[in-house]
Amino acid sequence: MHLNSVGSLWLRRYAMFVACCTFGLVIAGGLVTSNDAALSVPDWPLSWGRLVPTLEGGIRYEFAHRVAAMLVGLLTVGLALAVGTEKPLPDGRGSDGTTHLHAEPRPSGSGSWLAWAAVAVVLAQAALGGVAVRFVTPAWATIAHAALGQLFFAILVAICVGLYAGYGGGWAAPTVVCTVALFSQTILGACVRYGVMTPVAHIVGALFATMLVMWAGLNILLQNLENPRLRRPALVLLSITFSQVFLGIGSYMARIVYAGAPQPMPVLVLFTVAHVAVGSLAVGAAVALAMLARPNAFRVHGGTGCRRTPGGRSTGCCCCIPSWAPA
Amino acid sequence: MKKIWMGAVLAGSLTLGGCGGDKPAETAKTEATAPAGGAAATPDEANGGTITGKVAFAGEKPKMATLDMSANPACERAHKGSPQKSEEVVVNENGTLKYTFVWVKSGLPADKQWAVPAGTTSLDQNGCMYKPRVIGLMTGQNFEIKNSDPTNHNIHPQPTVNTDWNESQSPGQAPMTKSFGRQEVMIPVKCNVHPWMRAYIGVVGHPFFAVTGDDGTFTIKGLPPGTYVIQSWHEKYGPMEQTVTVGAKESKTVEFSYKS
Ligand code: HEM
């Protein structure tokens, strides 16, 4: 059995599900902006005065985004409630009976805090979306909406990783710096997107962010070649960030090529949506690495890490993601 | 009538409060102003000066992209057989440029109040295109927005000086009446349901403006004698200016010439 109760296995799965839905929501949001469809539904909270408008043209994107956002909002409230009620066995023992060292009295406490923060962000998002529609997309509201969207996904990643690795403990500064840099980079990206900043700021930002990611990522990677719990997330962060740079260059070139196009061109839409989505993944990967690189990561479940039962089955945290179990 | 003026002034002062700072020169000056008790002037067509001319286009006609309306079958059906091309640049048969806005940018007496031109200007949504693509209005002048299509449109002007708005219009819905309170050349208008839909509205503080049509000509009548800066504005090729002096009952010709 796993370290915690079965309930917590389901909680993890549920949290992962919510995070995946959120990623879908990020893509849906990217589709709205790159198809310039935000104002195709001029009212809010109703859509064209109805619950379900005629699904044509830009309305399809905007309405899909609204529905996805509502679902994710509800799922997030569910997550906050579920994380809040999650309790480990009283003495820090997992349900497999092994005593876990250094167990926190309630490992999901901070998770619950994070989940409620996510609920607050989702409510703010709904309000900002409403402001954007009612006041005809003031730039500050759309940029805040884009930034909070990224923050929301980052929080969900943090909740998910925390459910595996715990929430407490100190932080490894380089990974935190990376996370902040990538997050700022997404805000700069939104500023470029909504025309309040030149692409130069975002490109220079990309240079910085990539260097920071290489510094932190390669360091962790080289020091943990034998430790998949850190090697893998470091590799993931590095490769996502590199992909993001190429997608950025692609978006930039597509913007130039299609500068005079009379309507959003599919290639441009594809690149920008991919760039926004992979941008989210980069921030998420940085959050995950930051959480996994904490000195106290996994201590919740017993600082000894993975163990094998005589039967050959692994126990301990790392077996939650089976491939993480060391050979 | 009085009501419209008051509305225009209100709208004007609202936007003034809302967005100070630097405005483009041609948009900053005039505001819809109610005539102080006295009647507003109308162009004196019998005794005033006339400026006529055309907007010529030299060089190779740019090839316009065919619009992809597949996102909305109703739009696509409206152009069955002959897919709609973008109207960003329309060069007429006679080598002139359609949809160019021509207006008196400066030279009119500063203290004179002008009456809103008679007749209805309308902006129709037809075949998921704005008809016509470019219209001119005087500040405070009402215009009508119609939906002749079996599909939903949202109308979203993107002014920088006037107030933003975005409204929906379903098939069969009654025309809506709108106006802009402050001078602004030009206000882009778009539909976010059909992102290829684009129109431009020139809003001017007096009635001396015109839009070129199928023959690329324009006529501005009833000008008080004086020296004027005439500006032409095209969405792709930008503004051009010329200075002309007209006397009473005099007619002058001006030609603008754009190159590809
Ligand atoms: C290294 C990490 C990078 C991150 C995390 C990132 C993130 C983002 C995000 C989130 C947006 C969209 C915001 C929104 O619409 O809400 C964006 C837009 C953009 N980015 Fe990046 N970016 C990165 C690198 C680059 C690079 C290297 C380039 C180009 C040389 C680039 C070019 C662009 C352009 C042109 C846009 C505007 C796209 C459009 O709407 O047309 N980015 N970026």
Ligand SMILES: [Cu+2]
């Ligand atoms: Cu439309």
